[in-house]
Amino acid sequence: MTEKNKAFALLDPETLSAIGQLDILARQVVEGYFAGMHRSPFKGFSVEFAEHRSYQKGDDIRYIDWKLWAKRDRYHIKEFEAETCLSAILAFDASNSMGFKGLSKISKLQYAVQLSAALAYLLIRQRDAVGLAVMDTAVRTLMPPRSTTRHLHHLLVELTRIRPAMCTDLGKSLMSLGERLTRRGLLILISDLWDELSSIISGLRAFREKKHEVIVFHLLDPLEMDISLNRPVIIEDMEGGGKLPWTPRQREAYRRNLEQRLDTLDKTLGEMGADYVVLTTDQHHGKSLAAYLAKRKRLW
Amino acid sequence: MPSLSFLHPFNLLLLGLTLLPPLLHLTKQKRYRIQLFPDIRLIRKTEEESRRRFRLRDILLLILRMTALASLALAAAAPTIYPAKAPQGEGEKRTVILMDVGYPMDTTLNDGESKLELAKELVVQFISALPPQTKTALLSHPRLAEVGGLSWQEAYTLQNILPHLKSSPQPEDFPLAIAECVRLLGEEGGRIICPSDGRWLYEIDTPVDLGGCNLDLVLFNQSQPDASLRLLSVDAGEGILTVSLQAYARGMGGSALITVHSGKNEVQKRVELTDEVPQEVVLSIAGEDWGYAELTMEGDSLTWNNTVYFVAHRPPKVALLVPAYSEGYNPLARSLDLGEQDHRYQVTYISPHEITSLGPDTCLVIDEAMLSDVGLEELRGFLSTGGSILLAGDGLLQDKAEKLLIEALGVAPTASPKSGQFNITATGTNPNLIPPDFPLEEVQVTVSPHWQGPERVVLARLSDGSAAVVGGGCLLGGKMAAILIPLSRSYSNLTTSMVFLPLMDSLVKGICWQPTPHLQLGQQLVERKAELLLPLVNGEMTGTIELPGIYHLSGGGEKEALAAVNVAGINPPIGNEQALKLVAGGFEGGEVKIEDPAEFSKKSRTARGYSLTAVLICLALALLIAETLFFPPLGSGYSRG
Numbered sequence: 001m002t003e004k005n006k007a008f009a010l011l012d013p014e015t016l017s018a019i020g021q022l023d024i025l026a027r028q029v030v031e032g033y034f035a036g037m038h039r040s041p042f043k044g045f046s047v048e049f050a051e052h053r054s055y056q057k058g059d060d061i062r063y064i065d066w067k068l069w070a071k072r073d074r075y076h077i078k079e080f081e082a083e084t085c086l087s088a089i090l091a092f093d094a095s096n097s098m099g100f101k102g103l104s105k106i107s108k109l110q111y112a113v114q115l116s117a118a119l120a121y122l123l124i125r126q127r128d129a130v131g132l133a134v135m136d137t138a139v140r141t142l143m144p145p146r147s148t149t150r151h152l153h154h155l156l157v158e159l160t161r162i163r164p165a166m167c168t169d170l171g172k173s174l175m176s177l178g179e180r181l182t183r184r185g186l187l188i189l190i191s192d193l194w195d196e197l198s199s200i201i202s203g204l205r206a207f208r209e210k211k212h213e214v215i216v217f218h219l220l221d222p223l224e225m226d227i228s229l230n231r232p233v234i235i236e237d238m239e240g241g242g243k244l245p246w247t248p249r250q251r252e253a254y255r256r257n258l259e260q261r262l263d264t265l266d267k268t269l270g271e272m273g274a275d276y277v278v279l280t281t282d283q284h285h286g287k288s289l290a291a292y293l294a295k296r297k298r299l300w
Numbered sequence: 301m302p303s304l305s306f307l308h309p310f311n312l313l314l315l316g317l318t319l320l321p322p323l324l325h326l327t328k329q330k331r332y333r334i335q336l337f338p339d340i341r342l343i344r345k346t347e348e349e350s351r352r353r354f355r356l357r358d359i360l361l362l363i364l365r366m367t368a369l370a371s372l373a374l375a376a377a378a379p380t381i382y383p384a385k386a387p388q389g390e391g392e393k394r395t396v397i398l399m400d401v402g403y404p405m406d407t408t409l410n411d412g413e414s415k416l417e418l419a420k421e422l423v424v425q426f427i428s429a430l431p432p433q434t435k436t437a438l439l440s441h442p443r444l445a446e447v448g449g450l451s452w453q454e455a456y457t458l459q460n461i462l463p464h465l466k467s468s469p470q471p472e473d474f475p476l477a478i479a480e481c482v483r484l485l486g487e488e489g490g491r492i493i494c495p496s497d498g499r500w501l502y503e504i505d506t507p508v509d510l511g512g513c514n515l516d517l518v519l520f521n522q523s524q525p526d527a528s529l530r531l532l533s534v535d536a537g538e539g540i541l542t543v544s545l546q547a548y549a550r551g552m553g554g555s556a557l558i559t560v561h562s563g564k565n566e567v568q569k570r571v572e573l574t575d576e577v578p579q580e581v582v583l584s585i586a587g588e589d590w591g592y593a594e595l596t597m598e599g600d601s602l603t604w605n606n607t608v609y610f611v612a613h614r615p616p617k618v619a620l621l622v623p624a625y626s627e628g629y630n631p632l633a634r635s636l637d638l639g640e641q642d643h644r645y646q647v648t649y650i651s652p653h654e655i656t657s658l659g660p661d662t663c664l665v666i667d668e669a670m671l672s673d674v675g676l677e678e679l680r681g682f683l684s685t686g687g688s689i690l691l692a693g694d695g696l697l698q699d700k701a702e703k704l705l706i707e708a709l710g711v712a713p714t715a716s717p718k719s720g721q722f723n724i725t726a727t728g729t730n731p732n733l734i735p736p737d738f739p740l741e742e743v744q745v746t747v748s749p750h751w752q753g754p755e756r757v758v759l760a761r762l763s764d765g766s767a768a769v770v771g772g773g774c775l776l777g778g779k780m781a782a783i784l785i786p787l788s789r790s791y792s793n794l795t796t797s798m799v800f801l802p803l804m805d806s807l808v809k810g811i812c813w814q815p816t817p818h819l820q821l822g823q824q825l826v827e828r829k830a831e832l833l834l835p836l837v838n839g840e841m842t843g844t845i846e847l848p849g850i851y852h853l854s855g856g857g858e859k860e861a862l863a864a865v866n867v868a869g870i871n872p873p874i875g876n877e878q879a880l881k882l883v884a885g886g887f888e889g890g891e892v893k894i895e896d897p898a899e900f901s902k903k904s905r906t907a908r909g910y911s912l913t914a915v916l917i918c919l920a921l922a923l924l925i926a927e928t929l930f931f932p933p934l935g936s937g938y939s940r941g
Contacts, residue, residue, distance in 0.1 A: 097338035097339055100338040233333055235334075235340055236335070237339060238338050238339075239338075241339065243334070243340075244347055257346055
């Protein structure tokens with residue numbers, strides 16, 4: 001399978017069908033001048049040329065490329081980057097812990113890749129720009145947000161190349177990413193959030209202070225939700241945190257502590273105005289995403 | 301202080317098994333597989349939380365398992381606690397076993413075991429019961445002549461030697477053997493245990509000096525030269541006692557005189573006895589219902605006297621009323637198959653006019669159908685002597701029977717305040733009158749209004765009204781009874797025999813048959829044999845022995861007591877008074893005690909101590925059960941959650 005095919009395989013029909021006609025609606029005013037679905041405070045702001053597309057009824061004739069009409073005798077509309085009203089960045093956690101595959105058929109990383117692909121497709125389909133930031137201890141890869149179909153292709157190819165590596169330092173990575181993003185927009189963090197809570201929260205808070213909208217997809221394997229091993233084992237940290245003996249009698253306490261951690265995240269991020277979505281890798285990412293978008297639309 | 305010792309101390313090595321749980325714990329940890337996990341910070345937190353909580357659980361579990369294994373190991377070692385004893389003198393901690401291994405000890409006892417084998421078993425028991433510090437020695441027949449050769453030996457050595465001892469034809473010299481024992485025991489004294497048949501007691505010419513030691517003679521004295529008498533049976537009838545006896549001589553033969561006493565009468569018979577050939581003698585005597593028989597036989601140097609006592613046993617008399625014209629035919633007796641061959645009763649058949657000839661110890665059984673043939677005066681006369689009446693039938697003539705009884709007893713028919721309907725219950729009914737399988741819960745009883753007072757006849761009627769049922773009860777001090785047998789169709793499965801015989805059995809015995817005081821005394825003595833027989837036989841009984849509720853045996857009642865003992869089929873444990881006399885004059889300078897082998901064995905068993913094996917096994921089982929209940933295997937309890 002070529003890289004291109006592999007990339008587009010991420011957008012499986014089931015996922016696309018599940019997402020359906022739902023669109024992401026920005027909750028707040030975002031930068032951009034496109035007067036479509038999203039409200040923007042900026043008007044007449046010049047932007048970079050992106051691509052041509054065929055003229056359709058209702059298009060503003062100001063954007064007809066007359067030179068191209070002269071050559072081909074057909075109307076084409078020039079599209080620019082800033083036509084999108086939403087600039088989203090997919091912050092992708094690619095630390096070692098994301099490579100964990102417990103009771104599910106796929107690892108968290110594979111799940112995150114599929115989820116990211118679906119989100120990217122969705123955003124680009126509604127003419128929003130989407131970028132990608134692959135992070136572990138730092139921002140490893142950064143693709144600036146764009147809204148073109150070609151960009152989607154590049155983004156998907158990049159997603160297929162992601163391999164888990166290094167440890168997690170979400171706080172530092174998010175800070176670094178925040179400094180590099182000049183425009184306000186939407187931050188979609190896809191991670192298992194295995195880092196210090198204070199560090200994660202401070203990183204996300206920095207985004208919120210810059211008026212970014214934040215959505216956090218917290219990915220967990222079913223085995224992480226409930227360690228249902230019925231025999232004592234030695235548990236080894238995938239990010240080099242050491243080894244610990246584990247016995248089934250710790251199961252209840254672990255579950256209790258995990259719930260407490262999730263509650264803390266939910267409460268803190270909620271107060272911050274960020275969306276917090278817990279996904280387990282045994283759920284179908286398309287359906288989970290659809291459910292989230294439906295809920296988000298209702299809230300809006 | 302109670303002492304603890306182990307019967308199998310080598311098994312204490314099994315205590316090493318207690319190391320198994322910690323070893324398993326340590327080795328098992330190495331086999332844990334490694335599970336990769338994204339992050340262990342939460343696990344570290346839960347581990348810290350649970351470590352404190354479960355450390356105690358682990359320690360308890362470990363202790364519990366180790367204790368269970370230790371209990372099993374200790375149980376295998378058979379620990380025994382010896383009861384605390386009074387402080388012993390040095391002399392009492394020294395015991396010499398003087399074993400009689402003469403040929404006569406090979407004589408087989410009643411249970412098929414030889415006296416020697418039994419003696420060896422008893423001595424092994426005795427040695428195992430000795431406190432650990434006791435000095436022991438064994439002097440058996442082959443070593444009797446080795447003066448000065450006896451020395452102290454370990455108890456377990458003796459236990460190994462004893463089973464291999466065999467009888468020997470060498471001549472016995474017990475006085476010399478006792479002297480050797482006394483030499484070993486020395487001035488400190490001690491105890492000599494001598495299991496023997498006691499034949500050598502007859503050979504003591506001059507008293508044996510025990511040197512301050514105690515001699516316990518465990519006598520198997522059945523094979524001593526002896527002449528004895530055994531009671532076979534006593535038949536009583538018409539004032540004549542027919543006594544069957546068995547005379548027996550052992551170790552000698554000759555002429556023996558047998559005398560039977562009863563009341564003031566006596567009869568004698570001389571028989572020639574051959575060695576170990578029993579001979580039966582039957583003598584008849586008129587007198588009381590008890591007596592005694594004596595055997596006198598003169599040997600070379602001694603005269604043997606042996607006495608047995610007897611009590612006549614008379615079965616209760618039952619008189620079945622038959623029609624005057626029937627010539628002995630009685631349908632009731634026929635249906636009951638109650639003939640003369642039934643040895644439980646002395647059954648006679650009488651006509652109605654013979655009622656007046658019955659004695660007060662007779663129970664008159666009247667078929668309900670024959671009530672019309674009975675004269676009121678005869679019945680009343682019979683009852684006035686204290687006789688008992690058993691009225692039997694199917695209840696169809698209940699009213700008539702009731703009327704007859706009222707008239708015969710002269711009780712005016714008055715209304716009873718307790719009359720009315722009620723159900724029979726176990727507490728409200730004389731259990732002797734109701735057979736166990738009788739369907740009581742289905743019977744509704746009507747108390748006849750014609751009777752009053754507690755000793756009333758209860759006339760019952762089946763709840764379906766088909767037939768009258770039982771009338772059961774006693775009148776006039778227990779001398780009157782009436783029974784009507786339920787034979788309704790509803791209870792056709794109850795045959796006459798099934799219902800009537802148990803009723804009659806209990807009623808007749810309860811009313812007109814009382815065991816003689818002697819027999820009751822005999823039964824009591826069987827239960828208290830050890831306590832009572834020895835003083836009785838030895839003639840040491842003084843004062844009064846009280847047998848609650850039965851009999852008061854005063855100093856003058858020994859013969860009656862011995863008669864009762866014989867009736868009950870027991871023999872005195874020390875029957876040979878000659879041996880006692882010989883012992884009394886055969887020793888000096890120490891205490892001699894005669895032990896019955898059975899009593900000796902019992903005492904040894906008691907002194908052996910109490911085994912803790914069962915307790916430890918129970919403890920181990922309890923611990924394992926507790927582990928299963930309170931400490932489920934890791935994981936299993938949580939997978940449900």
